[in-house]
Amino acid sequence: MVARWQESGLILRAFGALACACILGAHAGDAQSARWHSPHDVAFSPDGTLIATSDRTAASLWLVDTKEKRVGRRISLRGQPTGVVWAADGQRVYVSECGAATVAAVDPLSGDVLQRFEVERHPEGLALADGRNLLLVANSTTHSVSLVDLGGTRETTRIEVPREPHHIAITPDESIAVVGNLLPAGRATDPAAAAVVSLLDLEREVHLGDVRLPPGSTAVRQIAISRDGHYAYVAHVLGRNNVPSTQLERGWVNTNALSILDLRTRTRYATVLLDNPVRGAADPWGVALARDGKSLWISLSGVHQIARLDLERLETYLAGGLPDEHRLARTDDYSPGTESIWLRIKRDPKNRAALANDLAALTAADLIERIPIPGQGPRGLALSPDGGLLATAAYFTGAIVLLDTKSGGIAGSVQLGEAVEPDPTRLGEMIFHDATKCFQHWLSCATCHPNDGRVDGLNWDQTQDGIGNPKNNKSLLQAQHTPPMDWRAVREDMELGVLTSFHFLMREPEPGEEEAVQAFIRSLQPSPSPHLDANLELTASARRGREIFTSKEARCSKCHTGPYLTDMEVHNVGTRGDLDRSNKFDTPSLVEIYRTGPYLHDGSAATLREVLVETNKSDRHGRIAHLNPQQIDDLVAYLQSL
Ligand code: HEC
Numbered sequence: 001m002v003a004r005w006q007e008s009g010l011i012l013r014a015f016g017a018l019a020c021a022c023i024l025g026a027h028a029g030d031a032q033s034a035r036w037h038s039p040h041d042v043a044f045s046p047d048g049t050l051i052a053t054s055d056r057t058a059a060s061l062w063l064v065d066t067k068e069k070r071v072g073r074r075i076s077l078r079g080q081p082t083g084v085v086w087a088a089d090g091q092r093v094y095v096s097e098c099g100a101a102t103v104a105a106v107d108p109l110s111g112d113v114l115q116r117f118e119v120e121r122h123p124e125g126l127a128l129a130d131g132r133n134l135l136l137v138a139n140s141t142t143h144s145v146s147l148v149d150l151g152g153t154r155e156t157t158r159i160e161v162p163r164e165p166h167h168i169a170i171t172p173d174e175s176i177a178v179v180g181n182l183l184p185a186g187r188a189t190d191p192a193a194a195a196v197v198s199l200l201d202l203e204r205e206v207h208l209g210d211v212r213l214p215p216g217s218t219a220v221r222q223i224a225i226s227r228d229g230h231y232a233y234v235a236h237v238l239g240r241n242n243v244p245s246t247q248l249e250r251g252w253v254n255t256n257a258l259s260i261l262d263l264r265t266r267t268r269y270a271t272v273l274l275d276n277p278v279r280g281a282a283d284p285w286g287v288a289l290a291r292d293g294k295s296l297w298i299s300l301s302g303v304h305q306i307a308r309l310d311l312e313r314l315e316t317y318l319a320g321g322l323p324d325e326h327r328l329a330r331t332d333d334y335s336p337g338t339e340s341i342w343l344r345i346k347r348d349p350k351n352r353a354a355l356a357n358d359l360a361a362l363t364a365a366d367l368i369e370r371i372p373i374p375g376q377g378p379r380g381l382a383l384s385p386d387g388g389l390l391a392t393a394a395y396f397t398g399a400i401v402l403l404d405t406k407s408g409g410i411a412g413s414v415q416l417g418e419a420v421e422p423d424p425t426r427l428g429e430m431i432f433h434d435a436t437k438c439f440q441h442w443l444s445c446a447t448c449h450p451n452d453g454r455v456d457g458l459n460w461d462q463t464q465d466g467i468g469n470p471k472n473n474k475s476l477l478q479a480q481h482t483p484p485m486d487w488r489a490v491r492e493d494m495e496l497g498v499l500t501s502f503h504f505l506m507r508e509p510e511p512g513e514e515e516a517v518q519a520f521i522r523s524l525q526p527s528p529s530p531h532l533d534a535n536l537e538l539t540a541s542a543r544r545g546r547e548i549f550t551s552k553e554a555r556c557s558k559c560h561t562g563p564y565l566t567d568m569e570v571h572n573v574g575t576r577g578d579l580d581r582s583n584k585f586d587t588p589s590l591v592e593i594y595r596t597g598p599y600l601h602d603g604s605a606a607t608l609r610e611v612l613v614e615t616n617k618s619d620r621h622g623r624i625a626h627l628n629p630q631q632i633d634d635l636v637a638y639l640q641s642l
């Protein structure tokens with residue numbers, strides 16, 4: 001089990017000997033988590049001399065000297081620093097302070113925080129439209145993008161997007177912002193359920209529309225845009241949730257993708273799989289495009305690799321330009337006797353659609369190279385202005401790893417602060433995000449439970465309650481306090497839930513792995529709802545909603561009771577669907593319900609309002625028939641605040 005960390009240069013003693021410090025992991029304001037350094041996003045200064053990186057667990061911004069390959073300065077910040085972007089003149093670094101509802105403007109010379117812009121509670125990705133003097137901020141949990149006028153102190157416009165924006169990129173002419181929504185919005189019962197990429201018009205400051213990714217797409221991460229502004233490259237997970245999760249072989253449960261969007265037609269041009277038939281490229285995260293447009297770099301956070309795509313040839317082949325003399329123009333390497341996918345695309349470019357299901361396409365045409373890095377969990381990626389260096393944030397190693405882009409060799413690694421030995425909780429967090437623990441490396445626990453053990457917005461047909469009855473994903477927050485597990489209460493408790501998840505979705509855990517993941521789940525802390533007021537108190541509407549929730553008439557608190565708002569019993573509340581084997585479901589916890597949609601066991605309610613109104617026509621799920629529209633609004637406001 002320790003092999004990976006030994007390989008990556010981290011020293012690790014048998015963790016059994018370490019005391020279990022509780023409450024750890026990536027949680028804002030937590031004294032323990034500050035011990036770990038977890039670089040999340042990286043950005044080169046415009047002159048290439050510095051790399052700025054956000055340290056999500058140690059509430060810091062680090063500046064790394066590129067030439068000396070050593071840490072220059074550390075600046076203390078608030079919350080969990082996430083997105084990082086430099087001003088074009090190099091005089092400021094902007095950093096999202098997720099959880100603190102602010103973006104800090106840091107002076108890289110003095111290290112002073114010059115200003116803080118107020119945004120929504122959980123800012124993630126940032127982008128700068130320099131010519132417009134605008135900073136764009138992805139407000140993840142309130143599903144919007146703030147446009148902040150850098151001449152002032154606040155946002156001037158807020159544009160709504162479908163669901164949890166995490167990354168933003170802007171076209172070179174600053175006309176369009178491309179926003180990756182991390183999770184699918186809408187009902188999970190829709191077989192086409194998938195995350196979308198939103199396009200914003202920066203001239204008119206409006207939402208132009210969305211480009212849908214293939215069914216099962218989720219965990220949408222970093223985005224890069226071609227220099228001519230025609231294409232956007234988006235890294236994401238492509239779950240195979242429309243088939244029962246009965247085996248892992250050949251990407252049956254999960255695959256990992258890059259989608260190319262045509263920004264002129266506002267459509268998806270192609271989706272290619274980064275995996276190969278026997279090795280997953282789990283949890284793609286960072287994307288960086290070479291200035292000459294010839295290579296695209298993608299960090300594969302679950303397998304600790306950087307992929308390099310030969311973009312020049314890929315785009316030629318995608319357009320049907322496979323040379324006649326190419327061996328793939330004669331036969332398919334993987335299925336001899338059949339036509340290769342590239343030949344089929346050459347005959348008819350519409351065949352590009354088949355690429356989203358073709359595990360061999362990139363490998364067969366030698367379009368992808370996967371480079372292992374001496375670090376664990378690479379996230380954000382950035383290229384130096386001269387294109388010679390690629391920097392990635394090795395989240396769990398606490399280091400910035402540098403690659404020489406010409407040779408593809410490792411050019412160095414800069415440790416942020418001291419390398420601290422992981423304790424069981426941090427180790428559990430690492431295993432939770434480590435797809436090399438999975439047979440053929442297809443996925444990690446975090447593939448389906450992103451955002452520190454929360455949900456992916458999809459339905460899955462898993463084996464623990466018999467196949468043929470898909471269930472919506474569940475957050476693991478406080479799962480240790482709310483046995484039994486699963487919508488149908490089939491697994492006794494969180495501990496068994498972890499063990500069987502290993503058995504069915506990863507492989508047999510090695511000694512200690514299961515306990516470490518359990519320790520990580522126990523460490524998860526709720527993040528205060530963005531719908532609370534600035535003092536983290538209920539708003540007036542939510543207070544009225546609480547009255548209704550606890551009233552004898554509505555009956556909500558009859559079942560949603562105690563600190564986790566569940567009686568831990570199963571009930572028939574009239575929500576049985578056509579595919580269900582039973583009409584009884586476990587009362588779910590309502591903590592953090594603002595971020596765990598869609599709702600109900602089968603994800604048939606897109607919103608909390610739908611739970612109350614659409615799926616409760618029989619008035620069996622609490623009583624709401626007597627409530628007027630204002631009271632329903634108040635009840636929703638209360639639920640949103642939990
Ligand atoms: C392919 C997607 C997927 C992967 C990978 C996955 N899970 Fe889950 N997990 C789910 C879904 C869907 C549910 C809800 C199942 C149900 O209620 O029937 C769930 C439920 C759980 C639960 C029960 C939560 C509760 O409160 O009822 C636990 C615990 C859990 N998962 C842990 C893990 C661990 C640990 C891993 C990695 C070893 C993992 N999961 C990997 C999809 C996944």
Ligand code: HEC
Pocket residue numbers: 487549554555556557558559560570571572573575576585586587588589590593596598599600601602608611612621622623624635639
């Ligand atoms: C008889 C027990 C009971 C009562 C009373 C009850 N609930 Fe529920 N609640 C449940 C059960 C069981 C589920 C899961 C149903 C399903 O998955 O199909 C649920 C699901 C929910 C969900 C969706 C949670 C999720 O994660 O998807 C919300 C929101 C909710 N209840 C709110 C309420 C409100 C508001 C009231 C009062 C109007 C209420 N409940 C009354 C038992 C109850």
